[in-house]
Amino acid sequence: MSYYALVPAAGSGSRMGALSGRAMPKQYLPLAGKPLIWHALSTLCATPSIAAVFVVLAPDDVAWPEEAMAELGSRLHVMRCGGETRAQSVTNGLRGMVSELGAIDDDWVLVHDAARPCLEVAMIERLIAEVGDDDAGGLLAVPVADTLKSCDEHGRVRQTVPRDGLWQAQTPQMFRHRLLLDALDFAPQVTDEASAIESLGLMPKLVAADISNLKVTFPQDLKLAEWILRSREAAGKEPGNG
Ligand code: C5P
Numbered sequence: 001m002s003y004y005a006l007v008p009a010a011g012s013g014s015r016m017g018a019l020s021g022r023a024m025p026k027q028y029l030p031l032a033g034k035p036l037i038w039h040a041l042s043t044l045c046a047t048p049s050i051a052a053v054f055v056v057l058a059p060d061d062v063a064w065p066e067e068a069m070a071e072l073g074s075r076l077h078v079m080r081c082g083g084e085t086r087a088q089s090v091t092n093g094l095r096g097m098v099s100e101l102g103a104i105d106d107d108w109v110l111v112h113d114a115a116r117p118c119l120e121v122a123m124i125e126r127l128i129a130e131v132g133d134d135d136a137g138g139l140l141a142v143p144v145a146d147t148l149k150s151c152d153e154h155g156r157v158r159q160t161v162p163r164d165g166l167w168q169a170q171t172p173q174m175f176r177h178r179l180l181l182d183a184l185d186f187a188p189q190v191t192d193e194a195s196a197i198e199s200l201g202l203m204p205k206l207v208a209a210d211i212s213n214l215k216v217t218f219p220q221d222l223k224l225a226e227w228i229l230r231s232r233e234a235a236g237k238e239p240g241n242g
Pocket of ligand 1: 009085087089090114
């Protein structure tokens with residue numbers, strides 16, 4: 001049984017660009033001395049259980065920082081087959097993996113957002129250990145801590161939503177290759193892989209992570225991610241290692 005990582009990185013990061021006034025896709029913005037995407041790729045490449053890491057770029061991507069990525073070694077494979085949506089990029093990536101590796105139906109694929117740079121090796125190992133051989137797969141997630149409100153079109157509270165049993169989904173999300181491909185063919189509109197698996201009637205396992213595995217979406221998230229990475233560095237932790 002092998003484990004592979006798949007990192008969709010074909011987004012334009014429009015929410016980030018619109019607010020920061022920067023045209024560069026968010027995965028390439030500078031973060032703690034490296035391009036943002038470098039951090040997640042570096043952690044995945046440093047995880048002993050993961051045999052290879054595949055990154056999916058937009059076909060017309062001209063900003064991929066070849067030089068910075070070369071140091072991550074031969075376990076990193078670049079595929080220029082990104083699609084219109086995240087789900088399409090993941091689907092194209094799953095098919096591209098078959099072209100490179102051959103049949104990997106029952107092997108595991110850990111899909112991770114390029115925009116979650118504070119992932120740690122220990123988080124990945126915990127996910128793999130807790131999912132085990134459960135065919136429904138699983139994902140890192142955090143229980144919702146804040147009180148949730150739903151609002152009307154004027155931004156006023158309509159009601160308080162009970163938070164019991166609610167979790168925020170993160171990545172990596174891990175599933176068997178064939179099952180994930182079938183699920184995304186069946187439910188191509190999803191915003192994460194777990195939703196596609198759920199649409200087949202399966203119940204992926206939630207594996208508790210922590211909020212440091214944040215997704216960089218808005219400019220202030222970049223500052224927080226920088227602080228987390230620098231604090232770990234100052235505490236003497238190897239980058240990406242919990
Ligand atoms: O935009 P958002 O933050 O939700 O994107 C999540 C991940 O999906 C990012 O890593 C982004 O690059 C990727 N993505 C993609 N192809 C798209 C849209 C997003 O690979 N068409």
